[in-house]
Amino acid sequence: MAMSGDSGKSVPKSCFDCQRSIESIYTGGRVAVSNDEQRLFTTCGEDIVVLDLASGDKLGELKGDTEIVTNFAVKPDGAHLVSASRSLQISVWNLETFKVERSFKAHEAPVIAMDIDATSTLVATGSADNTVKVWDIDRGYCTHNFKGHGGLVTAVKFHPQKDKLSLVTASDDGMIRVWDLTRRKCTAVLESHVSVVRSISFSPDDNGRHMVTAGRDSVINVWDWKRKALTRTIPTYEPIEAAGLLRGKAPASFGSQNAHIIYCAGERGVLRLWDMASGKEIFAQTKELNAKHTFVDVVYLPQMQQLVAATSDQNLLFYSATDRLERTRQIVGYNEEIISMAYVGAAHTHIAVATNTEQLRIYSTGDLNCELAYGHKDIILALDAHASGAIIATGSKDNTALIWAVDMDAPPMRRITCVAMAVGHTKSIGAVALAHGTESLLMATGSEDRTVKMWDLSPLRAVFEDPRRAASAVEGSGPVKLQTLYTFQAHDKDINSICIAPDNKVFATASQDRTAKLWDVATGKPLGTLSGHRRGVWSVAFSPADRVAVTASGDRTIKLWSLSDNACLKTFEGHTNSVLCAEFLSAGTQLVSTGSDGLVKLWNIKDSECVTTLDKHENKVWALAKQRGEAFIATGGADSTIHIWKDTTQDEIDRLHKEEAMVLEQQQALDNFLLVKDYRNAITLALSLNQPHRLLAILQDVMMAAENRHAAPSGDEAGDVGPGSSRAILGSPAIDEVIGTLAPDQLERLLSYVRSWNTNGRLAHIAQATLHCVLTQYTSQAILALPSAKDLVAAIHPYSERHFSRLDDLLTRSFIVDYTLHAMDAVNLDDGGLLDVDIADES
Structure with missing residues (x-):
């Protein structure tokens, strides 16, 4: 990340405490919300994560039995959660202590579907062994064992009326069965679907008079519950993974005043609304450019009037059910491997993150809310942020670099705008750097094709001066196509890092060829080579105060270089594996480094002493970002975790x-x-x-x-x-x-x-x-x-x-x-x- 040039007097740092960690909270599968809409439950591998729905803070974790969780359900009274895993065990969790109260074997095959009745007494489980069982939750014994399905049981649902004691189940052969729990028998078999039924729901405003089923046969069926008769079939022309009914009449903005509005989501990755009475589609979202996800589950929050959609790429998207399905919030469930980061926003309150995805992700440091920006067609490998925090440059495996304008105070859909595109490299772009200030509007990119290109950003001057103009600047014409000022081959191997000096006169490149090189910004002419590392150089950065640069290498060392004669001034040793990133702190008097050993180290330059070591990552730490004023630094790596560290030296x-x-x-x-x-x-x-x-x-x-x-x-x-x-x-x-x-x-x-x-x-x-x-x-x-x-x-x-x-x-x-x-x-x-x-x- 390029330096900001802030060289004010700074107290040497000695202590950092981890203030917040952004971890994996959802890896696909079931998502649920408590009836009071205060807690969010997500599947994370073999565990279940409990989050505060409002703040995104992790409240607890239900540690599993080392086997993947296949399904779970939360009691309506919020006292317990029932989960099932591939170990074939059913576990009943106390949601006050987050401990297992009882555990028992349920089926001979994994549980695929689960639901709890309105009284919080019974849980129904549908299994891959083609059977459905009903269990007394508090006593832990089986009350009913239903057989009759000819395939995997893919959905189960209790009727909402407490006195009905009815259960509806569906299987992958498209058959739907209605079971009377009092009489212990199947009272109806509904044959209409021809493929896997994924969703069963009841109308909430009339005590379940209507039942809606949907599945991968691309239809939604509406049933009269009393007569057990099909009243309408709605073709959706896409396989459906989740469907249900909204509570109350649809707002006038949707063009329908019908009392029953069906929502659905599936393969297209958009939410759609249907008028149940007429079967007409009344609204459908427009899919974002380059978005590749599908929806795998949708949870309806009737009190908040929101829909929470779980995507195939492990994100949770919140939409308003009353305001034309506008996105209000996003929570990223899984970050893959974190490659690069930078603080952004007017007050550096957000962190831009590049992971092993094509999305640019911008996290709020105050909660788990995350904005996703679609533009690249392949994995983002590098990013840099302008000192203002309003402009971001990204380089991708799709051979392009994009310029983004950021306004975190704008409405959700207009906070991140792609304003420019740099096309010209023939291979992946692994390094980008923006010039400082607004006098020199330049971007340098380094590629796997071993060339460096300097791009003219002057057409974006209006956006740099006022990012709020970004949307209007590209409306109609689309992103600006940038022009190069010069191109040259810089190294013999891949370019890992580029950094522009605070005075915008020199820039440096670091490569796998074991060298870092200095270049003139204006002409691209070579100014010197920093030779001495025995392995590839992963990063290079300039001091904000002195004519020195720092490099981090795979030879486990950090070197400090004089820009006057390109001589090595100091070598710092202490990491037990490759050093992946190094930055200056405290007005150039200290260094912070990250390595493949999972460690973050703070160094005093004067005496070459390691002041402190931060050991919280479990794998390589690829990314390092520092906030303006250096009150916080952030690190991220191959463990899919971001740690935000607070400078507690004065404390x-x-x-x-x-x-x-x-x-x-x-x-x-x-x-x-x-x-x-x-x-x-x-x-x-x-x-x-x-x-x-x-x-x-x-x-x-x-x-x-x-x-x-x-x-x-x-x-x-x-x-x-x-x-x-x-x-x-x-x-x-x-x-x-x-x-x-x-x-x-x-x-x-x-x-x-x-x-x-x-x-x-x-x-x-x-x-x-x-x-x-x-x-x-x-x-x-x-x-x-x-x-x-x-x-x-x-x-x-x-x-x-x-x-x-x-x-x-x-x-x-x-x-x-x-x-x-x-x-x-x-x-x-x-x-x-x-x-x-x-x-x-x-x-």
Whole structure:
């Protein structure tokens, strides 16, 4: 991505936190929305993803059994979800905890169709074993087992009336059967379809008086439910995957006031509306140019009056059911491999993304909403964004480059407009770069044909100055055909990257031939070659502040080059695999790099130090984009995931300053406690501050004072007794009480101090006295519950553990003697200062 030229003063960065991840949420298959229209459920491989419908945030994930989910259904009351997978297991999920409550085997073949009745009690499953079963969801047993279909069961649907207890099923032989659950028998066989029936639905406004069925035989059939009779057949001239009825009358804009409007979608990849009474088509969407998708499912949201269409290329498209089926929102379910990215929009609030598809995708960084732009006929391999954020250039495998104008405040269908086309390369375009500012309106492209072309963008000046003019500029005439200023062969192998310097005077190319080269923008003449890498060079970028460039290579290194003499100034090593991208940060004082090792690294240029490593990707990180102002960077790669990283350096600095101030305050408080001999608070604070030396000094002072009082008791301090007293093991009852009321983490920390003190002969008596105080006030169970209890006690009492095979023996046997100063002559200190107790003298 070309640099913006912003070289203002910047604080060196040291910390980035992942603020948001854009992951795969839909890989094809079933889509559902909760009855309250607040949660969206999508199939993602062997898992089911739960999303907040309004914000697009992931609320949870129902982790599957490693087998692909074949179907699922959500209870109308929203309490549970029932799923089926290729493992032949049915799982009932609690939608509060996202955990499986029960699981059972359903059929002898995968479940293809599923529906839950209006009471949230029964679930019907249709299987590839030609049978239909009905299950009590909460109790997990089969209530009905229906046989009769001669093929795969492709659709099941309960009648909406709770007292009907009727189930309708269809199979791939076109047969529709009606089952009475009370009488446990088939009451009707409807023969009209001649191919796979994909959809069964009932009219919502008259208690299911009409039934609509549709399938791959390119017809919609309307049935009178009471008579079980066919009333109308509507030819659609396309295989249908989903159909249903809208609630309420159609708006006047659709040209029909009929109470029943049928929607359908299928092979054409457009939504169509039909008047049920007349059978006439009242509206059909116009398919977008170069769009290749079909619709595989449609979910109707009656409260929002929206239709959510799932496409064959794993996208979810939201359409208004009242405003001529205008698209209101898009959610991309699966991104393939992310190849290139750039921040766009007036405030850099969106990210343009190139993936292994022909669509240009522009994500809002605030939610999962994504705009899709169709124009290329093959995979987009590279993109670059103008500093204004309003112009995007894309290069594709279809040998063309396109210029797009972006206005994210415009209506959905007019936010991205293709304004120009560059045709001339004979092979894939793998690198594009736009000049900076609006004085030089240029675009450089590099191709697999090893040539570089410089394109004149001056015909687009009006669009550059005001992107809102884009739609009117191309209306009628279509995209502008760009002209080249010059063409030359630049390298001996594929060109991977192109970057134009901030002053628009020099541009650089990086190639698989292990070199990067510098060229004059005005003439295309060579200015120098950057040689030194041992493998292909994946990216090149210019510093926004100095006459230097950076290259990233497959030899696992990053090199910094002087533009004055083309000499290598520094080499950065640290990635364990190919370095795929490198950019300047912090006014050219830092670098950020991405690699095939899945790592993102931040470097200080001055000392060549790697400041931090961000490890969240699971595969190659191909793409790197930085926001204007560098508050955020975004990375994307072969794991189909985009991570948005927030610069939290200042937050970390503020946190450290706050902690330092707090420590200083606590240190002063500790000194104040010691000054007034408030040992209770002093000990607690010393443990909180993790200051073993201060705690040791406190215990030494108190025990020494207690020894002196024991030698000449004055009785001045009520409650304090000499070290020989059982009431004051550590010289003061108050200190004994503090030791006996420690939190588990504080107790564990104290025992670690005792372990350390016990290795010093001069301090062992304090260590043993403290241990005695602990063992007399805590149960063995309490000490054993500490995470590092065994290691701590074993280190403190190595000799004793040799005599007791179990740790609780060590803690509960009465070999512990009174370790006060008056009893020190009853023990021996070995050379290491460890206390050994003669077990034979225990009595």
